[in-house]
Amino acid sequence: MIKKTDQEQGGISRREFLGTSAAAGAASILPTRSEAAPQAAVPSNGVPLSLPPTDEQMARELGDTLPPSIMRAAQRPGSDLIVQVLRDLEIEFVASNPGSSFEGLQESLINYGEIPNVMPEFISAMHEESAVDMAHGYGKSEGRPICALVQGTIGLQHSAMAIYQAYHGRAPMVILVGRDDKHFLQAHTADDVAGIVRSFTKWDAHPVTLAEALPAIQEAYRQAVTPPCAPTVVILDTEVQKEEAGDMQVPVYVPPVIPTITEQQADEIAAGLMSAAKPRLSVGRFRTPEGIKRSVELAELVGASVETKSQVGPMSFPQSHPLVGPDADDESDYVLGLEASGAHAALHGPHLRTLTERDLTSINFGGIRPPVRPRRDAPGQNDLTADAEASLPLLISAVKRRANSKSRKTVVLRTRHHTDVNHAARLTAIEAALEKTREGWNASPVSTARIYAELWPLIKDLDWCIGGPSRFSSSHHMQLWDHDKPYSYLGGHPAAALGYGLGAATGAALAARERDRIVINVQTDGDFNYTPGALWTAAHHQLPMLTIMHNNRAWHMELMYVQYMAGVRGRGTDRAHIGTTLRDPYIDYAKLAEGYGVKAEGPIEDPTKLAAALARGVDAVRNGEPYLIDVITQPR
Amino acid sequence: MKTYADKLLMTVSGLLFLMTASAQVEFGPISGDAALGKTSYYDYGCYGCHGFGGIGRKNLANDVSGIMFREDIFLTYLRGRSELNPLFPTQSMPNYPADSLSDADALDIYAYIRTFKDDPPDVEDIPALKAILDGAKAQ
DSSP, X not given: OXXXXXXXXXXXXXXXXXXXXXXXXXXXXXXXXXXXXXXOOOOTTSOXXXXXXXXXXXXHHXXXXXXXXXXXXXXXXXXXXXXXXXXXXXXXXXXXXXXXXXXXXXXXXXXXXXXXXXXXXXXXXXXXXXXXXXXXXXXXXXXXXXXXXXXXXXXXXXXXXXXXXXXXXXXXXXXXXXXXXXXXXXXXXXXXXXXXXXXXXXXXXXXXXXXXXXXXXXXXXXXXXXXSOOEEEEEEEHHHHHSBOTTOOOOOOOOOOOOOOOHHHHHHHHHHHHHOSSEEEEEOOXXXXXXXXXXXXXXXXXXXXXXXXXXXXXXXXXXXXXXXXXXXXXXXXXXXXESSOOSSEEEEOOOTHHHHHHHHHHHGGGGOOOOOXXXXXOOOTTEEESOHHHHHHHHXXXXXXXXXXXXXXXXXXXHHHHHHHHHHHHHHHHHHHHHHHTTTXXXXXXXHHXXXXXXXXXXXXXXXXXXXXXXXXXXXXXXXXXXXXXXXXXXXXXXXXXXXXXXXXXXXXXXXXXXXXXXXXXXXXXXXXXXXTHHHHHHHTTXXXXXXXXXXXXXXXXXXXXXXXXXXXXXXXXXTTTTTBOOSSOOOHHHHHHHTTOXXXXXXXXXXXXXXXXXXXXXXXXXXXXXXXXXXXXXX | OOOHHHHHHHHHHHHHHHHHTGGGOOOOOOOSOHHHHHHHHHHTTTHHXXXXXXXXXXXXXXGXXXXXXXXXHHHHHHHHHHHSSSSSTTOOSOOOOTTTSOHHHHHHHHHHHXXXXXXXXXXXXXXXXXXXXXXXXXO
């Protein structure tokens, strides 16, 4: 049986079902206990709340026993087929911190196939939160999933915050969860393991046989890449991983059908674009690079000016394209939004909110609020719930059908005009930004603007990606750099929660390593200290990730909040540093990085030493190794 | 007798006048100790928004703030919001009543802020910035 998130539960609520299931599950465990096991306290309803581990379970926890020999004797282990499913889906990596409920799958990952441990490659994470953040960074960079593999209950709880962040970030990923309900500690298993993260995952399943597990993983992949993209979960029992597959075959994967606009709607929008004097596209975030390619084709066919979001997040229109510019919406007589608001038509793929509404009556999502899509104008009758990327071929065809020699001439003239106007506007904006950037140029601590300004000449001709959030270092790249690739900037903390940057950048670096790309990560110190072990992953797997510490020695936003509150209450701000700063002692990030095997230098307080350090760092990552530069910076 | 609100209103009005006429106005004398003010500027977290040398989210270097024209304006500004909170609810600067930051300490901070000078090279004289500018022109 596969338990699905949206499955009807026979007329009872999910909460009621889970309660019933948990009680039944607890009872079913009882016969498997050894006779010598101590008895659990039994409350008045007769159902044990918890059972202490048996001697057998403790022995396994301590590594003193091996899996039963019959499981080791499988000629064709079920986990080999699971790996084959992942391989067929072209999942490049499985990021994982090892756990004692998926040794079957891990053994297959590293040993199965003619060329083992490739597609997917097992990536060693120091923490499950890092593993999921890596999947998050990779997913945003490439627009497709990799897997995180975690241990039931304990590993999944470690990863929960990162999953929550990925859910808000609409990052596609498949989370595989090992579950040992037979030989292991009760604290490590549960009847409904996925329930821990169900409030902020899109879909989950708990197949109980190998025959169910293989299509369940395919469905998890399909759900993860279908808008709204989000993490999905498959629980894999140890018995399923070790099951004899016999002559079982991997099922054929069927890609999802993505909802689009109709041909009639496409024709109406094409008519609006083609008849407008000043058409404009407002482009948000597509699912994959294919959406970008198609949006460029549409813009060039129409000669429309374009607003892009490529400076603030992934998968948007290339910033340096001649059609991109600041043409105000009110000067345009037809504005089409593609995963963004548009005055006359807007194509939005289904929002995450639809998932919440789907299950609201059955599980209430534990009070988790649905993510809100920021928009400049209220949704109106011109908003269409249809995936923009999948709809673009229809739009392009409709525009081509309407094109004639007159319209083509208009497009040429319009494009020429946009090119000139946008170039001038870009230059004006750059000049203003540079004037601002030179403020405090020689200041110590180093200005955050100088970090971005000194970096750009070193990387502008390389294939680069900003893997971690930049907001706390004031995002100077937005004004100074050109964001022309789907992955130029992967965006901020989607749930505004720390502990994400280093892991996400590491995930982006996994993609980069395979593609002759480098990853830049201007890393805030507060965020870094949640999961610094990701540095070891970068060293171990030789990832081209340049980490530049934005070391302001504080959780600075909170420092300012406490300052303000102390001020409002009139009690002085001179103790606001308590609990908000990273002083006494200062943290030596270069030493810390070296301890993890990452070449590093710093702390740098003298701004004149920054450029040479950055050049060394860029050289290192171009050679395929991570590098860290600790820079003592201005607060923001 | 003028109320504190009247005093503040007059000060703010004067402040606005001074800000509009800043190019013609001489800055007032300094009575505080800048060296002591440096410590207080750090301890009271002024650097959080104004940067370690007056270049931050809210710049203070090069005497750009009208609040800094005279010590009495500076003190009135610091105190006013704590007396009449929330007089300027949209401002994010904390309040500084006298019992949390003495006049003497505040004037030391004032003296330190007045030392802030920022004289960066021109864009054309900074290789990294010139490279960015040249790149933008060449596109």
